[in-house]
Amino acid sequence: xxxxxxxxxxxxxxAILLFSLALMTLNVKQEKGTDFLDxxxxxxxSPFQNFFTQSIQSVSDSINHYFFLVDVARxxxxxxxxxxxxxxxxxxxxxxxxxxxxxxxxxxxxxxxEKKAVVASVIGKDATQWSKVVVINxxxxxxxxxxxxxxxxxxxxxxxxxxGPNTSKVLLIVDGRSxxxxxxxxxxxxxxxxxxxxxxxxxxxVPNTADVKVGDSVxxxxxxxxxxxxxxxxxxxxxxKKKQGLFQEITLTPSSDLSRLEEVLVLLF
Amino acid sequence: MYYFSQILIAIFxxxxxxxxxxxxxxxxVTPDLILVWVVYCGVRYSRSSAIGGGIALGxxxxxxxxxxxxxxxxxxxxxxxxxxxxxxxxYVEGMVPIGIFLIVSSVFDGLVxxxxxxxxxxxxxxxxxxxxxxxxxxxxxxxxxxxMFVVLDKIDGWLQPKMSNPYMGMRR
Numbered sequence: 001x002x003x004x005x006x007x008x009x010x011x012x013x014x015a016i017l018l019f020s021l022a023l024m025t026l027n028v029k030q031e032k033g034t035d036f037l038d039x040x041x042x043x044x045x046s047p048f049q050n051f052f053t054q055s056i057q058s059v060s061d062s063i064n065h066y067f068f069l070v071d072v073a074r075x076x077x078x079x080x081x082x083x084x085x086x087x088x089x090x091x092x093x094x095x096x097x098x099x100x101x102x103x104x105x106x107x108x109x110x111x112x113x114e115k116k117a118v119v120a121s122v123i124g125k126d127a128t129q130w131s132k133v134v135v136i137n138x139x140x141x142x143x144x145x146x147x148x149x150x151x152x153x154x155x156x157x158x159x160x161x162x163x164g165p166n167t168s169k170v171l172l173i174v175d176g177r178s179x180x181x182x183x184x185x186x187x188x189x190x191x192x193x194x195x196x197x198x199x200x201x202x203x204x205x206v207p208n209t210a211d212v213k214v215g216d217s218v219x220x221x222x223x224x225x226x227x228x229x230x231x232x233x234x235x236x237x238x239x240x241k242k243k244q245g246l247f248q249e250i251t252l253t254p255s256s257d258l259s260r261l262e263e264v265l266v267l268l269f
Numbered sequence: 270m271y272y273f274s275q276i277l278i279a280i281f282x283x284x285x286x287x288x289x290x291x292x293x294x295x296x297x298v299t300p301d302l303i304l305v306w307v308v309y310c311g312v313r314y315s316r317s318s319a320i321g322g323g324i325a326l327g328x329x330x331x332x333x334x335x336x337x338x339x340x341x342x343x344x345x346x347x348x349x350x351x352x353x354x355x356x357x358x359x360y361v362e363g364m365v366p367i368g369i370f371l372i373v374s375s376v377f378d379g380l381v382x383x384x385x386x387x388x389x390x391x392x393x394x395x396x397x398x399x400x401x402x403x404x405x406x407x408x409x410x411x412x413x414x415x416x417m418f419v420v421l422d423k424i425d426g427w428l429q430p431k432m433s434n435p436y437m438g439m440r441r
Contacts, residue, residue: 009354012320016346019324023331023339024389041332045283052288124287126334129301129406130382133335135287161335169335176386176393196395197386198402199297259291 039164042135046167049124050137057262084153088232091155094185095219095230116268118142122261123167130197132175134158134261139166147226149267155232155255156180156220157264168266172258173233174201181223182233184216193218193233193252199259201234203250210248212239218252228267274428278421279326282306283333298405300413301378303330307345308374308414309421311352312361323349337385344381348374367418368411375407 120142124135138144140163148160150170158172171178178195182203191206206212216236222229238251282302290299303326310322327345331338352370360366379402386394395402 012350013347016320016324016343016350020339020343020346023328023342024337024385027338028389037328037332037338041329045280045287045333048280048284049288052284056289056292124284124333125291126336127283127287127303127330128334128336128341128382129299129402130379130386131334131336135333171335175335176395194393196393197398198395202393259297 035162035164038162038169042164042167042169046123046135046137049135053121053123081153088153088155091185091217091219091232092230098185116143118144118266118268120144120168120264120266122264132172132178132195132197132258133161134170134172136168136170136264136266137166138266139164139168141165143268144168144266148269149227149231151231151265151267152256152261152263154257155234156227157254157256157258157261159226160266170264173254174199174258180227180233181221182218183221184210184212185219185232186216187211190221190223191218191250199254200237201252201254203236203252204247206248206250208241208246208248212236212248212250214239228269271428274424275322278306278424279329283329287333295409296401296405298402298409300409301375301406302413302417303327303341303345304348304374304378304410305371305414305417306421307349308352308367308370309418311349312356312367312370313421313425314353316350316353319349319353320346323347336382337389340381340385341378344378348377364415367415371411371414372407375410376403379403379406 118138120136120138122134123137126133136150144160144163146160146163148163149156150158150160156173158170158175158178160168161171162169172195173180173193174195174197176195176197178193178201180193181190182193183190187210189206189210189212191203193201194204195201203218214236218233218236220227220229220231220233232255234252234254236250237253238249240249242249286299286302290302293299307319307323307326310319314322323346324342327342328338330341330345334341352374361370379398383394383398383403
């Protein structure tokens, strides 16, 4: 017969397991189940996150711009931004040209960048080690809602998975739960960009027969309804063709540096 | 006063975890300050306080992450339960025992995520997770933990004489 202490232990562990499983079930069955907790936690913590982030940026700015290379660092930053902007612009133009060639007689190209967008700052990262999520300082009060695309000058970074009143969570494309329908800029072969929880993604379902090279650009295909067509996702960094199997193993490096995100653009459409 | 100070510590740790701690990442892995604090609660406080702390901290961590609600609640509360129950059977002082506790806790925490991701969320996890990220995470926590224990002990020691009814049965 179990002792009284053992019974208490079993009851405690059972209670913990039941409570956690109930939370998981609630979360999986009802996607909105965690909204309240998310909003409250975000509301309490966001001022502190803002404070820490701004302090770090100030210190970092001081070191970079004043103590070491006063003007060079600043000019370098501007030039990097300019290069990113030009690459992005070039990609948009190439994509626009290709699209217009194909669809010239059917319809006018709808330029997504002319639509409304909100600039937001990244104020925090995921509280755990494993999810690739960032917190931005704009929420429903600024027109942000769930499943909106989030980009930088360099390309796609992810989608909004929870929009609170003043903060939102953005699931990055490298997270293991992220999947973005994509196509190659040159040969127009499609695939799905899937996160692996690390700094790179994989491009799945690209047939073995497709001609894919390292350095090829991958764009969003517009399918799925979240990411507009033609946004750059990244470049192929590794290709491996297996003798057996239908698909290639393609590794993709995101075009944006996801470990150093500061300002992002949430596309409101 | 005691609970207020604990809330302030929690706010500081969560803010640090979600902002500047990434500056100290090693191979993309950062230590989990919340995990270290949960182990601290398990080792230093009474069982009910430790489990309560584990549940609360896990729940807040779940809320501040994009993962599945309940994963950290489960791992953190079980870690708190485990150490609060077994602390009298082990030698719990010194860097080595604390380091070992943190390695065990980190591996458990990572495995709970791994299995929840693979089974409930049906997400992808890189194959290097088990042999690269998880060991680095465990060792990093084990290295940071003892220093955090010293700081938390100092804070506790500083708070104790300032309260009329210190800890209210919080200590083991």
